Amino acid sequence: MRARRRVVTLRETRPAAPRRPTIARRTASAPASGVERVPIAGPPVIRADTPVDLSIELGRGLVLPNPVLVASGTFGYGVEYGEVVEVERLGGICCKGTTLRPRIGNVTPRVTETPGGMLNSIGLQNPGVDAVVDRYTATWAGWRVPVIVNVAGESVSDYVEVVSRLDGVPGVAGIELNISCPNVGKGGMQFAIDADAAGSVTAAVRRMTDLPLLVKLSPNVADVRPIARAIADAGADALTAVNTLSGIAVAPSRTRPLLGNVYGGVSGPAIKPIALRVVYEVAQVVDIPIVGIGGVTELADVLDFLAVGAVAVQVGTAIFADPTLPVRLVDELTGACRARGLDSHRPLIGTALPRRTGASSAKGAEYRP
Ligand SMILES: Cc1cc2nc3c(=O)[nH]c(=O)nc-3n(C[C@H](O)[C@H](O)[C@H](O)COP(=O)(O)O)c2cc1C
Numbered sequence: 001m002r003a004r005r006r007v008v009t010l011r012e013t014r015p016a017a018p019r020r021p022t023i024a025r026r027t028a029s030a031p032a033s034g035v036e037r038v039p040i041a042g043p044p045v046i047r048a049d050t051p052v053d054l055s056i057e058l059g060r061g062l063v064l065p066n067p068v069l070v071a072s073g074t075f076g077y078g079v080e081y082g083e084v085v086e087v088e089r090l091g092g093i094c095c096k097g098t099t100l101r102p103r104i105g106n107v108t109p110r111v112t113e114t115p116g117g118m119l120n121s122i123g124l125q126n127p128g129v130d131a132v133v134d135r136y137t138a139t140w141a142g143w144r145v146p147v148i149v150n151v152a153g154e155s156v157s158d159y160v161e162v163v164s165r166l167d168g169v170p171g172v173a174g175i176e177l178n179i180s181c182p183n184v185g186k187g188g189m190q191f192a193i194d195a196d197a198a199g200s201v202t203a204a205v206r207r208m209t210d211l212p213l214l215v216k217l218s219p220n221v222a223d224v225r226p227i228a229r230a231i232a233d234a235g236a237d238a239l240t241a242v243n244t245l246s247g248i249a250v251a252p253s254r255t256r257p258l259l260g261n262v263y264g265g266v267s268g269p270a271i272k273p274i275a276l277r278v279v280y281e282v283a284q285v286v287d288i289p290i291v292g293i294g295g296v297t298e299l300a301d302v303l304d305f306l307a308v309g310a311v312a313v314q315v316g317t318a319i320f321a322d323p324t325l326p327v328r329l330v331d332e333l334t335g336a337c338r339a340r341g342l343d344s345h346r347p348l349i350g351t352a353l354p355r356r357t358g359a360s361s362a363k364g365a366e367y368r369p
Helices: 002-011 129-141 156-166 195-208 225-233 269-283 299-307 325-339
Strands: 022-025 036-039 068-070 092-094 111-114 117-120 147-151 174-178 213-217 238-241 245-247 264-267 290-293 312-315
Touching (some): 068 325, 111 264, 117 269, 156 174, 156 195, 195 225, 264 269, 269 299, 312 325
Parallel strands (some): 068 092, 068 312, 092 147, 174 213, 238 290
Antiparallel strands (some): 111 117, 117 264
């Protein structure tokens, strides 16, 4: 603690911080009044006004200004929050799930609180891809913040058709495939729980567009790694992990499930350990960037996701309690980098992963109930 205080004082007299931090410290050979500069691996040494580069590339030229995005379904189309949030300071916006035709969503009730989170079964209510293009893309095109359109469908041709209508439209910076939808061709099984189906839909969309392509993993599988690999092999530029966990709630009468749709998706802080585990496992088997999602409510969560290999995070459920949180996290991450003497958040990525390249996540040793 003493060393930390002394260093900050000395560095504050420097005109600018170098990219590679050095530390001014006393050494045994230096006189008590003298200092020498030696490279360091550790303590914080960056001036409070030094710019920190939080930008990160997700592939095909999609460069986020910072690694804090808002998650699909929790921030509308971005335009709704203009009065309360500095939208353009976000790292990216994933808009509400978009389908080929308009959807009115599931029957009510559609949401309920759960311990440490919520359960939702909105059912992809949205006006359909053509209306999304008409209503929002012109506004998005004028924003600095990249807008990634979350796409859902019930068949491969659904996904391809939606993406074809988004391809080349100014304001659409990328596509995020929500593959946690029933695959009609496979009798209602989700694309996200089957490696072949996940790979097929990714490959089909990849053939259709050169837009940056993210594919969103589901945590509702026994082993996510083969699915992540299939998606990466099929040409995705990045993965997002995770979508909600399947759950139900019981009506107060205890005579039926609470949600009109019976099943809903659990989100919020309660799912963070699961999301971290998925990112940790996937980061060890693919080379493409991973965006972590699940229960981010504070800076420590962002740092945790980075540590297990995510290059960026999305904030979802927490936005309902505080829409200004994501922008605040950007500022806090900047501060956390400076406090560690870093001029970028990249050194914080993957620090909790096993060191051996190619090592699996302790296969056989990880917790498997
Ligand atoms: C109300 C609500 C609606 C959502 N809608 C979508 C959606 O349309 N598409 C999608 O891929 N994910 C959707 N999600 C999942 C979130 O994007 C996110 O993956 C999940 O909530 C976990 O993050 P969190 O714990 O920070 O909320 C939705 C989540 C909530 C709570």
